[in-house]
Amino acid sequence: MRSDPADYQLVAPGSLSAALALMARESQRWLPIAGGTDVMVQYAAGKLPARKLMSIWNLPELRNIEVSQNEIRVGAGCTYTDLRRHQDIATELPLLASAASWTGGIANQNRGTIGGNIVNASPAADSLPALLAYDAELLLVSVRGERRVRYRNFHTAYKKMELAPDELIRAVCIPRQFSEYVSYTRKVGTRNAQAIAKVSVAALGRLEDGAVADVRIAIGSVAPVPLRLAEAERILIGQRIEPALLVLARKTAAAEILPIDDIRSTARYRSAVASNLVAEFLETLGASGRRP
Amino acid sequence: MTAVRGKSEFALNVNGEIRTVTAYPMERLLDVLRTELALTGAKEGCGEGECGACAILMDGEIVDSCLIPVLQATGARIFTVEGLSGDKKLRALQEAFLEHGGAQCGICTPGMILAAVSLLNKNPQPSMDDIREGLSGNLCRCTGYTQIFEAVAEAARRSSALI
Numbered sequence: 001m002r003s004d005p006a007d008y009q010l011v012a013p014g015s016l017s018a019a020l021a022l023m024a025r026e027s028q029r030w031l032p033i034a035g036g037t038d039v040m041v042q043y044a045a046g047k048l049p050a051r052k053l054m055s056i057w058n059l060p061e062l063r064n065i066e067v068s069q070n071e072i073r074v075g076a077g078c079t080y081t082d083l084r085r086h087q088d089i090a091t092e093l094p095l096l097a098s099a100a101s102w103t104g105g106i107a108n109q110n111r112g113t114i115g116g117n118i119v120n121a122s123p124a125a126d127s128l129p130a131l132l133a134y135d136a137e138l139l140l141v142s143v144r145g146e147r148r149v150r151y152r153n154f155h156t157a158y159k160k161m162e163l164a165p166d167e168l169i170r171a172v173c174i175p176r177q178f179s180e181y182v183s184y185t186r187k188v189g190t191r192n193a194q195a196i197a198k199v200s201v202a203a204l205g206r207l208e209d210g211a212v213a214d215v216r217i218a219i220g221s222v223a224p225v226p227l228r229l230a231e232a233e234r235i236l237i238g239q240r241i242e243p244a245l246l247v248l249a250r251k252t253a254a255a256e257i258l259p260i261d262d263i264r265s266t267a268r269y270r271s272a273v274a275s276n277l278v279a280e281f282l283e284t285l286g287a288s289g290r291r292p
Numbered sequence: 293m294t295a296v297r298g299k300s301e302f303a304l305n306v307n308g309e310i311r312t313v314t315a316y317p318m319e320r321l322l323d324v325l326r327t328e329l330a331l332t333g334a335k336e337g338c339g340e341g342e343c344g345a346c347a348i349l350m351d352g353e354i355v356d357s358c359l360i361p362v363l364q365a366t367g368a369r370i371f372t373v374e375g376l377s378g379d380k381k382l383r384a385l386q387e388a389f390l391e392h393g394g395a396q397c398g399i400c401t402p403g404m405i406l407a408a409v410s411l412l413n414k415n416p417q418p419s420m421d422d423i424r425e426g427l428s429g430n431l432c433r434c435t436g437y438t439q440i441f442e443a444v445a446e447a448a449r450r451s452s453a454l455i
Contacts, residue, residue, distance in 0.1 A: 003318075005315075005316035005317075005318040005319040005320075006298075006316055008316070008317075008318040009297060009317070009318075010317035010318045010361055010363050011317075012363055012364070033361070035359075036359045036360060036361065036364070037341055037359055040320070040341070040358070040359040040360070040361070041340040041341060041359070043318070044320070044339045044340060044358065045340070053318065053361075055361070055363060055364055057364050058364075081353070104341070104429065105344065105428045105429020105430070106354055106407065106410070106411075106425070106426060106428065106429050107341070107344060107347055107354045107355050107356045107407075107429045108341055108356070108429060110350075110353040110354060110355050111355055111356075111359065111360075194342070194428055194429065
């Protein structure tokens with residue numbers, strides 16, 4: 001049943017410091033809402049448990065992208081459209097630019113934010129495998145100050161995260177060290193457009209003298225949280241990409257994931273597709289070494 | 293900070309005019325437009341940001357008004373399909389939609405037109421892929437889309453001829 005707006009409060013603190021002060025005063029009582037692409041869906045369906053909401057949409061402190069010598073710092077309130085339109089993200093962080101481009105339709109991209117995608121914590125979220133592959137750090141902020149958490153350690157279990165009740169994500173910080181890497185990303189869903197992922201992969205790799213010097217494979221929708229395939233990565237390091245290695249990588253990847261049957265797919269299908277995507281990435285990486 | 297309980301007054305910039313409404317802050321912009329301001333161009337389809345029937349322009353960007361609490365719409369320039377009636381691009385689009393059979397039952401049409409206006413404002417000569425992507429958040433159950441995409445391509449050709 002639809003929600004009655006009379007039952008809800010919504011305030012707009014207008015600045016980051018005012019929002020943090022409100023969260024500090026009344027821990028866990030004000031649910032932040034940015035573009036509303038997740039929160040308003042729950043609200044419309046009468047399934048939003050929170051009754052007090054705090055708008056952080058368009059807070060200027062959360063909506064800038066800063067490029068410094070060592071990292072690109074994306075404000076948590078940046079929309080997918082902001083990401084797609086930023087030249088340095090398009091050229092240096094293609095995994096993130098691609099993920100932004102296949103999240104919902106343009107109207108969703110104009111409102112949905114990277115911070116919202118992280119805290120909504122769907123295992124199928126489009127941007128999360130990219131953040132894992134780039135080893136992004138999250139800058140968290142509260143009245144107590146700022147701290148950094150590796151995104152890899154942020155989601156600890158299904159919908160559980162390393163975020164205190166008085167904290168907001170301020171920015172996503174991505175190191176600028178991947179210009180020499182081969183990027184690969186693919187989302188497999190029911191359709192190419194406007195469908196939630198059954199499996200998605202974001203991966204980076206670099207060869208030296210024909211052997212794998214560094215590799216990062218991140219995968220979504222196959223476990224309660226997006227995963228890095230640490231074991232598959234380990235067996236690849238130092239190896240040349242040959243058919244026998246692909247077989248081993250497929251097996252190792254399939255053993256690392258924990259897919260389930262649900263409304264969108266089956267565990268068996270997800271496992272087969274995950275192995276195929278890992279193999280396709282390695283073929284792409286191997287082909288890059290054969291270019292003149 | 294604004295009052296937190298009960299209804300408040302919100303000044304909205306809609307179709308170039310400041311309109312004051314009294315509403316709960318969590319009321320959906322879609323409902324405020326339709327019931328308070330009698331602007332019924334935006335329709336309710338899915339109510340969850342999938343179908344684009346409720347699409348409007350906010351600061352020139354296409355957004356789904358069913359996902360926006362009215363409080364978040366204050367300070368933005370809002371355009372509904374009604375507000376674009378004098379716009380040359382809209383005229384070209386309307387004619388092209390008519391000629392190509394781009395509208396049948398009409399539920400999706402205001403959203404389609406606004407998504408097309410938003411696309412053409414940023415990209416006056418879109419490729420067919422650009423058009424498909426620009427309209428991908430707008431669902432139509434009648435036309436099969438081909439006529440709509442052709443209408444937008446035709447409108448783009450005519451609009452650039454106008455300049």
